[in-house]
Amino acid sequence: MIQRIYIDTSVVGGFFDDEFKEPTQQLFKRLEDNEVKFIISDLLELELIQAPKHVNELLLNYPTDRFERIELTEEIMNLADRYIIEKVVGRTSLEDCRHIALATVNRVDVLASWNFKHIVNLDRIKGYNSVNLRLGYPTIEIRTPQELVRYGD
Numbered sequence: 001m002i003q004r005i006y007i008d009t010s011v012v013g014g015f016f017d018d019e020f021k022e023p024t025q026q027l028f029k030r031l032e033d034n035e036v037k038f039i040i041s042d043l044l045e046l047e048l049i050q051a052p053k054h055v056n057e058l059l060l061n062y063p064t065d066r067f068e069r070i071e072l073t074e075e076i077m078n079l080a081d082r083y084i085i086e087k088v089v090g091r092t093s094l095e096d097c098r099h100i101a102l103a104t105v106n107r108v109d110v111l112a113s114w115n116f117k118h119i120v121n122l123d124r125i126k127g128y129n130s131v132n133l134r135l136g137y138p139t140i141e142i143r144t145p146q147e148l149v150r151y152g153d
Contacts, residue, residue, distance in 0.1 A: 003110070003148075004068065006039040006103035008096075009047040010114035011145055013055050020114050023146035027112065030150065031066050041102045042071045043095065076101045082135065088127030093118045100128050103140055110141040112148055120144055 005027075014020035015028060030036045040059065048056045059067070080097035083089060089097060096118040103111040113119040120142055129139040 002034070003036045004039050004108045005036050005148060006041075006099070006106070006108040006111040007044070008099045008111070008113045008115065008119065009044055009051070010119075011112050012044070012048060012058055013051065014114045014145065015058055016055060017114075020145070023144070023149050024114075026149040027145040028062075030148070031062060034066065035150070036148075037066060037068055039068045039070060039103070039106065039108050041069070041099070043098055043102065047095070070102055070106045072098060072102065073105070076105050079105060079131075079135065079137070082131055083128060086127065086131050088124060088131060089118050100140060100142075104128075104132055104137050107138060108140075110143050110148065112143060112145050114144060 010020075011024060011027070014024035017024075027036075031038055038059075048059075076098065079101040080094060083097040083100065084091055084094060096115060099113070100111065100119065111119070118124060125140075125142050128142075132139055
């Protein structure tokens with residue numbers, strides 16, 4: 001079964017960033033080899049509009065059947081608001097919360113991000129999952145692209 005990986009904007013940008021390029025490009029190679037499917041959202045697409053052209057157009061280099069597109073809904077926005085109400089993060093992290101909620105409600109296998117401050121952070125992950133469990137949602141796996149690369153047998 002192909003792993004469904006939700007990617008946020010930091011992963012797309014990481015493809016070109018010297019610090020994150022190698023593992024990010026290896027993750028995209030897994031996409032190219034049809035080992036994984038990227039779950040992308042209308043929120044990601046909206047954020048990419050503000051990115052440099054080469055970042056904005058990266059996903060166009062891959063076949064559309066390698067992606068599953070999901071959209072923000074009222075349920076997702078309510079869950080994201082709940083993360084803030086529960087003080088997992090502050091109000092300025094609303095977009096990050098929406099990425100978490102998009103991935104949670106759509107039951108992805110893992111969310112990939114390079115955002116260490118608000119997303120790939122053990123205390124934050126515990127907070128998101130605590131809210132998820134109390135509200136009847138599954139826990140969410142959150143990892144960096146480096147943790148999703150295959151290193152052989």
